[in-house]
Amino acid sequence: MNHSCVNCLKTMLIHLNFLCWLCGAFVVAFGEFQMMHSRFASLITTFWPIYPANTLVVTGTIVTCVCYVGVLGGMKENRCMLISFFVLLFILMLVELAMACVFLVYSREIDTYFERDLMRSLEIYRQSSPEGNKTIKDDFDAVQHLFRCCGVHGVADWKGDIPISCCINNPCNTLTFTNWEEGCLFKLRNWFARNYVSTGAGVVTMFIIQFICLCITISIFCHFKRRGLGYQ
Incomplete structure (x- = not known):
């Protein structure tokens, strides 16, 4: 491999890694934004580790760190950093593939846990005192208002104790009001x-x-190894 070809590959590697680093940084920022503005985390406790915002932050952080090693290795032409980058990136890709397979294989089980968590949150809401469990109440009210739904499967889930957030009218300042009939399970599932x-x-x-x-x-690593370069 001639010198110009090696320089071309090195430049391409640096630019691609820098692009990945920028993407990772954007993913982290977007995940943090989602975490600050999310109103659903307290309702879906089973999925907290794989919640979209958490997934974005963790994935983006790992990608930025790995790509930073790749950028430095390409710029300094360091074999140790290049092989470290190769191993880390290979492991990261295997983890990404494994996570994709898990979601595909266990999609039905995930739906079951999703429904169970929503029903549990609704029961906590119903059985709480007016001042108790404010976080779950506020989040459930926000979900019903935002997605224009009521209960998990429908308005009947509230068993007559229907919160004002189910009201169709705006504002709901009457004693008798019309509620959304559709449940939030289907709409939240589509949102996720x-x-x-x-x-x-x-x-x-x-x-x-x-x-x-x-x-x-x-x-690049094989070229440096054949020439005995890349440790300076």
Whole structure:
């Protein structure tokens, strides 16, 4: 491999890793924004570790750290950093594939836990005192108002104790008011699906870039190894 070809590959590796680093930083920022403005976390406790915002923050942080090693390794032409970057990136890609397989295989079980968590939150809301469990109450009210729904499967879930957030009219200042009939389970499930679809699309894009980076890294590393270069 001639010198100009090595320089071309090195430049491409640096730019691709820098692009991945920027994407990772944006993902972290977007995840933090979602965490600050999310109104659903207290209702879906089973999925807290894989909540969209948490998934974005963790994934973005790992990607930025790994890509930073790749950028430095390419700029300094350091074999140790390049092979470290290769191993870390390979492990990251395996984890991404494993997570995708888990979501595909256990999608039905995830739906069951999702429904169970919502019903549990609704029962806590119903049985709480006026001043108790304010977080769950506020979040459930926010969900019903935002998605224009009532209860988990429908208005009957409230068993006559219907909160004012189910009201269709705005404002609800009468004693008798009309409620949303559709349950929040279906609408919330679609909202989560859209979040994971957009997250998945970003992960697939980064996965392609990461695969290209792997191919370039191993080529550069092999060239440095044959020439005895890359440790300075």
